[in-house]
Every structure is written in C-alpha cells, then in structure tokens.
C-alpha cells in the first residue's frame with residue numbers, strides 16, 4: 227500500500243531502538259534523517275548501519291546497489307531544525323514523559339503542519355506524551371520490538387485525540403516499510419509488555435520462593451510450552467535493571483501487584499548482577515548430564531491419569547515388579563521399602579497424598595506430572611515434585627526413570643501449580659481479560675506474542691485449545707491455595723465452566 231510519507235526522521239537515532247528504526251526507514255525506501263543530541267552516538271550508528279547493510283548483501287538479502295542507495299538515504303544531524311520538512315517523526319529518546327513532551331513541543335514549532343509524530347514508548351501514555359504539544363491529533367503510538375531492523379511487529383495505538391486519518395497514514399507507512407502492524411490501545415505496556423512484565427516478575431518471585439532453579443524454569447517453559455526462550459534467559463538478555471524500571475513504570479499506573487518490583491530483583495541489581503551486560507544474572511550456566519541408565523519401574527493404575535495413555539511406550543515398558551513404583555491416576559500407597567514411589571499429580575499438591583507426613587515413611591515419595599494443555603497431546607516435560615524430607619536417592623531414581631525414557635525433567639518444590647501452571651495461568655487470565663476489554667482482538671493478541679516473543683501459539687489460542695473450562699479448574703485451584711488475584715479465572719473461563727456444569731446437570 228502506498229503512503230503519503232516520503233521523508234522520515236528518527237529522534238534518538240544514536241540509541242538502541244532509534245538506530246534500528248532508522249535502518250527500517252532507509253531500507254524501506256524513505257529519506258531518513260537521523261537525529262540525536264549525541265554526535266558520537268550518531269557516528270557509531272552510521273558505522274553500524276553500513277555494517278548491517280553489508281551483512282544483508284553478504285546474505286543475499288540486498289544487492290550492492292540497494293545497499294549504497296539505502297545508506298545514501300540516511301543523513302545524520304544534531305540540529306532539530308533539519309527535521310522541518312519531514313512527513314513523519316518517530317521518537318525513540320529515553321523513556322521519560324518530560325523528555326518526550328519537550329521534544330514534541332519543540333518539533334511542533336519546527337515541523338510543517340502535516341507532520342505526524344510517532345512515539346516508540348514502551349510504558350508511557352500516548353495521550354500524555356501528545357498533551358499540550360500543539361498537534362495532539364497527529365500523535366500516534368508506534369512501538370517497535372528490539373531489534374527493530376529484524377523484528378517485523380509494530381504495536382500501533384491511538385491517543386484519545388489522535389485522528390483516524392493520522393492513524394491510517396502511520397499504519398500504511400509501517401506496511402510500506404515492510405513491517406507488520408497490529409492495533410492496540412493506549413494502555414500501559416500495550417500488548418507485549420502488559421503480558422510480559424508481570425509474567426517475568428512472577429518468574430522472579432518463583433525463584434525467590436525456591437520453586438526451582440532458573441535453568442529448570444527455562445527448560446520447563448521451553449519444553450512444556452514450546453517457547454523459544456525461557457523467561458530467565460529473556461530477563462538476563464533484557465537486563466535486570468531494565469526490568470526494575472518496567473516494574474516501577476507499571477505498578478503505580480496499573481496497581482497490579484504482579485507488576486510491582488520483586489524484592490529479589492532489587493537484591494540482584496544491588497549485587498551488580500544485571501544480566502548478560504554485566505556477565506551475570508539469573509542463569510548460572512549450570513548444566514546437568516541426562517541419566518544414561520535407570521532402575522526398572524512398575525506401574526500401579528488407580529484410574530486414567532493425565533500423563534500417559536495406556537498404549538504409551540512408557541506404560542508398555544514397565545516391569546511387573548520393580549524397585550520404583552509409578553502410581554497413575556492420582557492414587558498413592560506408601561512403600562518405604564522401595565527406592566522411589568512416584569505419584570502422578572493433577573492440580574493438587576504432593577502433600578495432599580502424603581498427608582504432609584514428613585517422616586522416613588514417605589521420604590522416598592516423589593510427585594510428578596507430565597505437562598499437558600487440556601486434552602491436547604502431552605508435552606515431553608515431566609515436572610518432579612519433592613518435599614523438604616524427600617531423599618536425594620528417590621529424586622535421582624525418578625529423574626533417571628523419566629530421562630532414560632526420553633523426557634525433559636525438571637525438579638520443583640511442592641508449591642501450587644508447579645512451574646508451568648504457576649507461571650502461565652495468570653498470563654492466560656490476563657490475555658482473556660485484555661481481549662474482553664478491547665486491548666486487542668484475539669488474533670492480534672496471539673500474532674503479537676508469536677511475532678514479538680517467539681511463542682509457537684498465542685495465549686488465547688492456547689488456552690482455548692486446552693479448554694476454557696479446564697483453565698477455570700486449574701486457575702481456581704491455584705486461587706484457592708494461593709489467594710493471589712492473578713489466578714482469579716477470567717470471565718470467559720467462568721462462563722465456559724458454568725456452561726459445562728449446567729449441561730452436566732441437564733444430562
């Protein structure tokens with residue numbers, strides 16, 4: 227689609243985001259003014275731009291002639307007056323309401339009347355940034371993802387005073403620059419950060435509670451949900467200091483306790499652990515070898531469990547009698563003479579089966595659950611659950627049994643929801659509520675998560691495929707045991723569960 231925009235300026239073009247946005251504009255065929263207060267940063271950005279386009283030529287994505295033309299379209303300046311005849315100005319200066327308002331106020335006096343101002347803010351309100359600038363109808367939210375020159379997604383939002391014409395013109399420009407826009411609203415964090423900031427904080431609180439190691443949390447999320455990157459890897463990449471800033475920006479506006487800064491995050495930053503940039507964050511680099519041999523196991527069936535179908539190889543390979551007993555279907559019988567007694571768990575804790583008995587009699591008992599989204603095919607993930615007195619030998623035997631059978635195994639404390647449900651259920655509730663409140667269509671919510679975060683399936687499609695009534699049951703069980711509002715089932719889940727109950731009663 228063609229756009230009336232021909233000349234673009236990027237403010238803060240010497241910064242992380244601005245440099246990438248300038249590449250998008252120049253590559254897309256637009257004259258690009260790169261403005262920054264810091265001339266040294268602009269010089270570095272020009273060199274990085276040449277390298278980026280060189281690599282594109284090497285990879286066959288661009289011809290040498292196109293590379294020269296794109297670079298030739300980029301002009302650096304530290305003089306704001308050079309932006310006078312731009313059709314679109316995209317600001318990516320640091321995250322400060324005052325700085326952004328001040329910039330748009332100055333630009334209003336310099337730029338022609340038609341110029342559209344776009345903000346790349348992650349957390350601030352587009353309406354507030356536009357307020358008092360003199361052309362509130364021509365200000366739009368245009369949130370690129372990092373790195374902007376690679377990630378196609380842009381979250382587009384209108385402030386209260388943004389005109390439809392401005393929004394459509396800006397939208398068309400993003401498409402003509404080869405990007406993929408999704409429409410969202412001027413609400414804290416738009417879609418991506420609204421889902422991600424509380425989710426990442428939940429992960430940090432889980433680590434602080436000793437639920438599991440950061441390495442196991444990441445493995446669980448990758449193996450159980452198929453995310454490309456676990457939350458601890460992402461936090462180390464984004465920077466723990468940045469995560470503090472996000473929490474500090476979100477909590478006062480949303481009053482969502484999950485967005486508030488977790489105490490462990492402050493302790494980590496105080497200790498100089500900022501993530502990859504400081505050479506240390508949550509991940510320690512610890513790796514554990516997968517077991518190469520395992521004891522034999524017997525199966526005890528108490529009913530149909532959720533982990534294995536009867537024709538699953540794991541069930542078929544069981545011995546008649548063995549030193550490890552695997553109880554399926556939620557039943558449990560103490561057997562202190564065995565090396566390990568494994569109890570399949572659903573939404574309940576291990577303590578429910580052992581009666582919170584912490585004597586030697588139950589020290590060989592280990593809970594387990596194979597993660598499965600509703601009735602979808604089970605994942606390769608086994609979560610092992612232990613109590614304070616569980617013996618290391620029992621955990622090692624349980625781990626070996628499942629690892630040798632080809633599963634990914636993580637170990638966690640007997641806390642509600644284990645790893646996956648504890649972390650993902652609040653996100654599903656958020657996603658369902660956000661759809662209800664019009665933040666995005668279900669399709670755009672999922673597209674944003676898949677394109678912006680590398681999820682294989684978006685949260686709305688995933689929770690729906692797993693069954694909204696099932697989501698209600700898991701969420702409600704977690705709400706009952708934790709009292710935490712994030713587990714309060716979203717409206718759609720309540721409706722689905724109520725309808726299921728009603729139809730059962732009618733039958």
Ligand SMILES: NC(=O)c1ccc[n+]([C@@H]2O[C@H](COP(=O)([O-])OP(=O)(O)OC[C@H]3O[C@@H](n4cnc5c(N)ncnc54)[C@H](O)[C@@H]3O)[C@@H](O)[C@H]2O)c1
Nearest residue numbers: 238240241242243262263264318319320321346347348372
């Ligand atoms: N870093 C991310 O992952 C990310 C992702 C999406 C959006 N954002 C948003 O993008 C914006 C920029 O973030 P960043 O991480 O690129 O910051 P940054 O600190 O890397 O870059 C900011 C740049 O702006 C320049 N600058 C400061 N004040 C200026 C002014 N008045 N005029 C012109 N230039 C000025 C600085 O010299 C610097 O080069 C923020 O609003 C941030 O929330 C960041």
